[in-house]
Amino acid sequence: MIRAMLWLLSLIELLLGFTLSQPWLYVAGAALLLVLVVVALVGWLRRRRRRKTPPVVIPPPPSSPEEELQSLGILEIRPRPRTRPSESPAPETKPETAASGLTPSETASSGPEAPGIPKVAAETPAEKSASRSEEVIPSASEEVRDPVLTPCLDALRAALEAQTVALLVQEDVSLEYRVLGISSVVAGEVPPGWTFTAPVPLLAPSMVDRPVTVREVSGELYEALGYYVETPPRVAEMALSPIPFTREGALYFLVADAPEPGRFDRLSASTLLIEFGRLLATVLELQQPRKAAEARAYRPRREIIAEEMTWARSRGEPLALALVHLNRADAIAAEGPVALAAAEQALKAAIQESAPDQRVERFGELTYGVFYRAPVPEVEAWAARLQAQLAEASGWLEGGVSIGVAMLQERHQTPEQFRADATEALREAYETGTCTILE
Known part of the structure; x- marks a missing residue:
């Protein structure tokens, strides 16, 4: 409809220009007519090209995975089974149903396949092992x-x-x-x-x-x-x-x-x-x-002391309970748990190094107990040697230690009594600055 009106307008402009002798009407009408001719020509070319384009035919969907691969131009290729160079391929023989042990239906199914479908060979043991080795096995980490x-x-x-x-x-x-x-x-x-x-x-x-x-x-x-x-x-x-x-x-x-x-x-x-x-x-x-927390919980010190007392008395051997306390314990504890753990580790390592064959247990914050199985002179020499060694130490062990020792006697009927004497000896050693032994 619009195109028809434009054609009519261009003709009217040309007629008016001819009748009124106005040149600009000639120019406007001619330009409009030229534009309409170009539009008509372009539309005609499009219609002609559309007629020549063949219709798009959508192929039916593939009926099997093999046909789908073939439609994409992909061939399924499997490696040939490995054979020794000296071996030659065996001649093809027609297996009998009775010899092969297959039923007639199985024999029929093993016959030639339909054309256009690639033949899928059975995997050999070597191929199966190779495919298993290609699987991604997670590392130990x-x-x-x-x-x-x-x-x-x-x-x-x-x-x-x-x-x-x-x-x-x-x-x-x-x-x-x-x-x-x-x-x-x-x-x-x-x-x-x-x-x-x-x-x-x-x-x-x-x-x-x-x-x-x-x-x-x-x-x-x-x-x-x-x-x-x-x-x-x-x-x-x-x-x-x-x-x-x-x-x-x-x-x-x-x-x-x-x-x-x-x-x-x-x-x-x-x-x-x-x-x-x-x-x-x-x-x-x-x-x-x-x-796990209960499993890691420390045994009560009472049980450990009772165990050592029973062992010493059953064998008639001397036993000393030495409590070793770091003198700077309060200052180190104020620095936080990391400093406390490092100081305890250093203290325990020093005690174990000085008494490698004796039992060492934790008895408190920066306090360790040593069950020394030896008579009084040997225990006294060890305690004096350890105190002198740690008095010259630096780092976490700076400031030295206090050592209080209690020797197991007949008056110690309970673990609490034995520990109380060791604690009293430690208190006296802390106040005097010298190793104290209660017999």
């Missing part, structure tokens, strides 16, 4: 990944741009570490639960009171990276940060290493290690179930 600790360590490693981040615990044995969790971009990291011994301490006692310590890795410290199964990769520096989670005689800390120096010098790196340490401490607290 993936099988024992902690669902909570490991993602936290993954996030910390990514934020620090570190090579490896691990959560370690140092327990009773000096220079022995256990891996609680680990995240690494290097293949060959150890699984959680792995225990290793280092030639030098990763976190020295003087570093425990620092929130973050950055150490250059070289020499013996490089050999101490036991959280790698194989030879450690290139490590230029490592950052260590104690976490505020403690058990008696155990020190928990984070370690992160990097192949280039300067990775942990940023303030953000220290902040990340400290904050993730608090998070991991909370996670460790939540992971302690009630039964």
Whole structure:
């Protein structure tokens, strides 16, 4: 309708221009007529092209997976079974139904397949074993990944741009570490639960009171990276940060290493290690179930003392209960649980080193009891030697110790009486500054 009106308008303009002798009407009418001719020509060409285009035929969907692959131009190819070079292919024989043990229906089904469908060969044992070997088998570290600790360590490693981040615990044995969790971009990291011994301490006692310590890795410290199964990769520096989670005689800390120096010098790196340490401490607290806590609960000291008293009296041997107390206990306890755990570990290690064959038990905060199975002169010499040695110690053991000793006598009918005498001797030793022995 619009096109017809435009055609009519162009003709009227031409007639008016001819009648009124107005040139601009000629120009306007001619231009409009030219535009209409071009529009008509374009429409005619489109209709002609549309007629020549063949209709789109949608093929029917494939009836089988093989036909679907063929419709896409894909052929299913299987490897030929391996044969020895000396072996030649056996001539094709027509198996009999009776000899092969197949039923007629099975024989018919094993005949030639329909044309156009690729023949699928049966898998040989070699192919089955090869296909089984190609299956992805999770590594040992993936099988024992902690669902909570490991993602936290993954996030910390990514934020620090570190090579490896691990959560370690140092327990009773000096220079022995256990891996609680680990995240690494290097293949060959150890699984959680792995225990290793280092030639030098990763976190020295003087570093425990620092929130973050950055150490250059070289020499013996490089050999101490036991959280790698194989030879450690290139490590230029490592950052260590104690976490505020403690058990008696155990020190928990984070370690992160990097192949280039300067990775942990940023303030953000220290902040990340400290904050993730608090998070991991909370996670460790939540992971302690009630039964495990009860299993880890220490035996009552009364039972331990009674056990030692029974053993000594049954054999007629002397027994001394020596209580060793760190003189700076109050000041160290005020520094927090991390400092307390480090000091207890150092004190216990020093006592065990001085009396390797005697029983050492914790009797309180920074107080250990030693059940020394020896007569009075030997016990006195040991106590004096230990007190003199720790009086010159530095670090956590600075300030020395007080030692109170009680020898088992007939008057000690109960464990409480034996412990009371040892406590009284310790109180006197703390006040006088000399070792006290009650016989």
